[in-house]
Amino acid sequence: MHLENKTFDELEIGARAEIRRLCTTDDLIVFANVSGNHNPMHLHDKDGDGDGVDEAICPGMFVGSLVTAVLGNVLPGAGTLYRSQSFSFVGQAMAGEELISSVEVTALDRAENTATLRTEVRRATDDTLILTGEAVVTAPRHKVSMDSADLPGLIVQRHRHFEKLLDLAAPLPPIRTAVVCPEDPNSLGGALLARSHTLIEPILVGNPARITATAAELGADLTGIEIIEVDDHPLAAARAVALVNERRADALMKGHLHTDELLRPALDRATGLRGGRRFTHVFVMDVPGLPHPLLVTDAAINISPDLKTKVDIVQNAIDLALSIGIEQPKVGILSAVETVNPDIPSSMDAALLSKMAERGQITGGLVDGPLAMDNAVDLAAARTKGIVSEVAGRAEVLVVPGLDAGNMLAKQLTYISHAEAAGVVMGARVPIILNSRADDDMSRLASCAVAALHHARRSGGAE
Numbered sequence: 001m002h003l004e005n006k007t008f009d010e011l012e013i014g015a016r017a018e019i020r021r022l023c024t025t026d027d028l029i030v031f032a033n034v035s036g037n038h039n040p041m042h043l044h045d046k047d048g049d050g051d052g053v054d055e056a057i058c059p060g061m062f063v064g065s066l067v068t069a070v071l072g073n074v075l076p077g078a079g080t081l082y083r084s085q086s087f088s089f090v091g092q093a094m095a096g097e098e099l100i101s102s103v104e105v106t107a108l109d110r111a112e113n114t115a116t117l118r119t120e121v122r123r124a125t126d127d128t129l130i131l132t133g134e135a136v137v138t139a140p141r142h143k144v145s146m147d148s149a150d151l152p153g154l155i156v157q158r159h160r161h162f163e164k165l166l167d168l169a170a171p172l173p174p175i176r177t178a179v180v181c182p183e184d185p186n187s188l189g190g191a192l193l194a195r196s197h198t199l200i201e202p203i204l205v206g207n208p209a210r211i212t213a214t215a216a217e218l219g220a221d222l223t224g225i226e227i228i229e230v231d232d233h234p235l236a237a238a239r240a241v242a243l244v245n246e247r248r249a250d251a252l253m254k255g256h257l258h259t260d261e262l263l264r265p266a267l268d269r270a271t272g273l274r275g276g277r278r279f280t281h282v283f284v285m286d287v288p289g290l291p292h293p294l295l296v297t298d299a300a301i302n303i304s305p306d307l308k309t310k311v312d313i314v315q316n317a318i319d320l321a322l323s324i325g326i327e328q329p330k331v332g333i334l335s336a337v338e339t340v341n342p343d344i345p346s347s348m349d350a351a352l353l354s355k356m357a358e359r360g361q362i363t364g365g366l367v368d369g370p371l372a373m374d375n376a377v378d379l380a381a382a383r384t385k386g387i388v389s390e391v392a393g394r395a396e397v398l399v400v401p402g403l404d405a406g407n408m409l410a411k412q413l414t415y416i417s418h419a420e421a422a423g424v425v426m427g428a429r430v431p432i433i434l435n436s437r438a439d440d441d442m443s444r445l446a447s448c449a450v451a452a453l454h455h456a457r458r459s460g461g462a463e
Helices: 025-035 060-073 160-169 185-196 208-218 233-245 259-267 307-323 345-358 373-377 379-384 403-415 441-458
Strands: 002-004 016-022 081-089 098-109 114-123 129-138 145-147 175-180 200-206 226-229 251-254 280-286 294-297 330-334 366-371 397-399 420-426
Touching: 016 060, 025 060, 060 081, 060 098, 060 114, 060 129, 081 114, 098 129, 160 280, 160 420, 160 441, 175 185, 175 233, 175 441, 185 200, 185 208, 185 441, 200 208, 200 233, 200 251, 200 441, 208 226, 233 251, 233 259, 251 259, 251 441, 280 307, 280 403, 280 441, 294 307, 294 403, 307 330, 307 345, 307 397, 307 420, 307 441, 330 345, 330 373, 345 366, 366 373, 373 379, 373 397, 403 420, 420 441
Parallel strands: 175 200, 175 251, 200 226, 294 397, 330 366, 330 397
Antiparallel strands: 002 145, 016 098, 081 129, 098 114, 114 129, 280 294, 280 420
């Protein structure tokens, strides 16, 4: 953003400026660290007053600091220094709300080179007044311009969304899970870790010698865990599917075998686990800086999905979003552009999916598209493009045009934005937990938590 100040000689009575700011839970964490104010009333995962609700109320001085952003950036801008500031706090703002901070010049003192400005902060959605006051500042005498991009950014690398998923799944009974070929440290260790968190009760299907050798390598005790001997990977996957059909297991979990080997018997029309929709994969991602989990689909199974498959991709993602506690999932159908272009097939599919949701052919969420990536996740970008939508800038689910785009997006978020990713296959009668060999402990736990929450919701064990 290019910033240019207003010198004292350029100021006029009645001159006004404002800045909009979406206040996030990360903002409040940063403010707590910088200010030293660790009052739990202002933290997203703390019940500060004992009423059983985590508050995440924006601190008064954080809201007040939004006024300084207008004074220092816009009016008067660079070179401005405070002389005094009064505040009256007449309302409260919460994390997740968009606030408008504004200033208006009410008096100018040439002898002192000062400007007096009325200051306000209002909630954008309903124009509720949060803060009012008056600022007296020394105005700049010289013209200054700068690029705000020169300032280093901050990212809070705390994966609180996955922590919340683990908390939500903690009261649930462990889900009986057939773990297919857990014959390497990553897959067996992940299953045992999920068992220690009471997320799953594993049934290990594979080569017993390799499984016990891996357990010895990990220093793990397999006492009390059932091991079913199947030496061949495809046969082990088929046996795991049979365990579900025999009602001995309520989920599948990938071990040390290829994904297609795991899914092939699950897709068998006679003996598999088809549930009436196409199998689709959903990444549940915890992206630092985002105030909510981000679901990306389909990035692992359907290579070039047609419109019919995309309907299932969208509906499966909405169902999973509901299971993890997103009350009304906002689904952005991605394309290269935010307008319908007959030469770009993904934009046509996006428009049709949006209309199908309006007509009740897709249910449970808000669906809009086509949206480009920027205006799907960034309110300012959506506003710049003039997009008026409950989804644009707020998308919690991103539906990609095809597997290559989805896979690249998920890996960019993981390796560039430091996101954690949980993976689950939907469309089967039971959740299928997919983990990559590169996944860390939190990703593996979160995948199991997501599967447990979805199973509980489908079976009536969770709202």
